[in-house]
Amino acid sequence: MATPQFIVDIRARAGAILLFLPGVVTVVFDETGRVLLNRRTDTGRWALISGIPDPGEQPAEAAVREIHEETGIRAVPERILGVFTNEPVIYGNGDRSQYIDIVLQCRAVGGEARVNDEESLEVRWYAPGALPPLSENDGMWIERALREDPAWFAPAAPPASWVGSLETGA
Template identity: 35%
Template sequence: MNSSHDYISWLRSKVGHEKVILVFAGGCIFNDKGEVLLQRRGDSNKWGFPGGAIEIGETLQEAAIREAKEETGLDVEVGDIIGIYTDSDMKYPNGDKAHSICIGFKLKAVGGELHCDNEETLELKYFSKEDKPVLFCKQHEELWQDVLGKR
């Protein structure tokens, strides 16, 4: 298994759409104007922060770095934790259910170029803190509130 899709596919082959506990890592990439990079997701067509499921044997930081690269094309360094978020009732468009735990980091772009794969990532855009789109899930909404300093 060399990507989160492989692990989740393997897990789902055993449990189907039943609820499982999943741990995710990702975070906020800011540009020099203080805008936040969001990803329009292929599974829901909604916006969210770059991130994804942690692989077996991977640290939180390694997962955040890998997911940022896969979903945005950017190389990042991991900074402080912004917050830890849970949702005991996640439902994905394909019917999968999860109790998810998400760790949101401050991420700093140090290389690479923005790139969409048109499957997992349909669009990438920097948003000002006043110009938030509808986000993918409750955890991403809470992370956005923490980015604004409102929680």
């Protein structure tokens, strides 16, 4: 995965410390209901199209840009599927990152699916019933999009300081 220049600049100053970064993940459907996937250069695995927003870039803008940069497909975001924080990742060089991902369902409106940059080994449309092996999260987001579930986020437990006041109603 190509590292955005702003992260390279931060790493030059901060070293390998854990960075908490934004991310976008997209579930892109074509007019026949197929899902757009890429086989990633960094892992060799099939995945949903994803990336990191640039500073000042809205998540939907980042999604549109990432989809086109990686696959040649033009798409429009239609709804938020969810927001979640991933487990921390440790890269081969020792850098550590943790991503808070905004997952967007998108509709393809043009272009031809192809490898369009160095981040993908292959790009392909898949029928939902014939998907290659995917991460648990990617499979979950596709299922939620197909069911048209409402946006998902992890529920929040009340802070420990509230526990007594919740029990007494104070």
